[in-house]
Amino acid sequence: MASDLTPQSVLRQWLLTTLGELGGSASTGHALRQMEQRYGSHLTPGDREGTERDNEPKWHNRTRFERKKMEREGLLIPARESRGVWKLTEAGSDEYRRSRGPGTTPAQSATRPRSVESPMLPAQPDGTQSPTRVEVTTQRIVRSTAVAEYVKRLHDSTCQICGTRLVTPTGAYAEAAHIQPLGRPHEGPDVPSNVLCLCPNHHVLFDLGMLHISDDLAVIDQHSGTPLGRLTERPGHQIERCYLAYHRTHHLRSDKQDR
Ligand SMILES: [Zn+2]
Incomplete structure (x- = not known):
């Protein structure tokens, strides 16, 4: 054959x-x-x-x-x-x-x-021992560390999607993920109700729109529409539904543009 x-x-x-x-x-x-x-x-x-x-x-x-x-x-x-x-x-x-x-x-x-001989693998880049350094000027949104820390502490640095809690020598590690992003053109607010406590993997998937969250806090796989579970809630941390809706419509829109 x-x-x-x-x-x-x-x-x-x-x-x-x-x-x-x-x-x-x-x-x-x-x-x-x-x-x-x-x-x-x-x-x-x-x-x-x-x-x-x-x-x-x-x-x-x-x-x-x-x-x-x-x-x-x-x-x-x-x-x-x-x-x-x-x-x-x-x-x-x-x-x-x-x-x-x-x-x-x-x-x-x-x-x-x-x-690296396999034709299926990409060629290994040579890299460099001394990466060139350039000076850049950036404009950065000053996020409130207090908001991020508050949300992470409430959840004891445990991912609200998968329940992972990464323990490192300097303490537990989690990321504060903004639901409606802060930067332009989104202009989301830096408030606890717009922030999730996530592990790095789920932070990336969420930011790229691979996951969205419904109003009843079901975590949905964007492409298959399959529910993956329910977002974990903690008392004192209310998620504002309008930010979830923004995240859903924003990624639905960019999803369509890609096709
Ligand atoms: Zn996770």
Whole structure:
């Protein structure tokens, strides 16, 4: 079945990477063995099936086919010139370097851990030892720490959605989440009735509109509409329904714009 085979484009990437990391060339047998070693765990049963003609695994033939295609595209030295050695041309080496991301040479990438070899994973960025620092001027809304602290203390730093209470060496950690955001264009008020005590995960999900809260305080998954539970309430902390309504309509609107 065709769907059971690794796509040609993936075989091409594996071949390019393998040759690149072997310094640009390898004998046919060595190249195929190296590919097997690196990507064998990704090969499908269909890839490993033998062909009717010579019982060689299908992925060998399909890789040879890809090699010929790359030769025609100028990425590999023509077979008749290279005497059984698969060798990248200058253009092939460039292609390999491009596929590994900026600033990478074959020598460097050969030392990388095996886990980044998978074509399904993104290339690991090089990062920097000394990040550039720039001076910026920002305008920041001054939030009342008192409001945030009050709500968190009332809930004993326990997430109102999932009940998680993160304990750290400096005390329990929770976040104060504004229901109607403070910034423009929302201009929500910084008052306890507009603030929830949430764990960091639920804070993010709530701010991104992945969750909304109904007037009867049911926590609803925005996309499926499934109720996930009920917001925990504590005496002394009344949630104003108009802020919940604002959060719902705001995210319903932006949800529609995305589509
Ligand atoms: Zn939570």
